[in-house]
Amino acid sequence: MKIACCGVDCDACKYPDGCSGCREAAGKPFWTAYVNITVCPVYDCCVRERERSSCGGCPEYPCKHHFAYPDPFMSEEEQKKTQEEKMKDLRDVQRSA
Numbered sequence: 001m002k003i004a005c006c007g008v009d010c011d012a013c014k015y016p017d018g019c020s021g022c023r024e025a026a027g028k029p030f031w032t033a034y035v036n037i038t039v040c041p042v043y044d045c046c047v048r049e050r051e052r053s054s055c056g057g058c059p060e061y062p063c064k065h066h067f068a069y070p071d072p073f074m075s076e077e078e079q080k081k082t083q084e085e086k087m088k089d090l091r092d093v094q095r096s097a
């Protein structure tokens with residue numbers, strides 16, 4: 001399973017066209033162009049500022065960055081469920097590391 005620093009399962013992404021993943025794209029996944037930013041704020045905080053491999057062990061996780069750019073195709077309930085799944089995946093990866 002390929003998991004981004006934010007917890008997104010890259011292998012299960014429904015928007016994979018043109019996206020190699022945030023690590024490979026140095027924090028510039030495909031969707032940043034749609035919201036007029038140059039780098040994902042989660043990646044920027046996690047990898048660049050805190051020098052972590054993921055947000056899984058961060059005491060502030062999930063922080064405001066995780067909710068800054070919600071998927072416009074998901075309801076608030078779906079987004080909450082997705083965030084909970086990402087949190088579980090990151091914590092599982094953190095425990096097995």
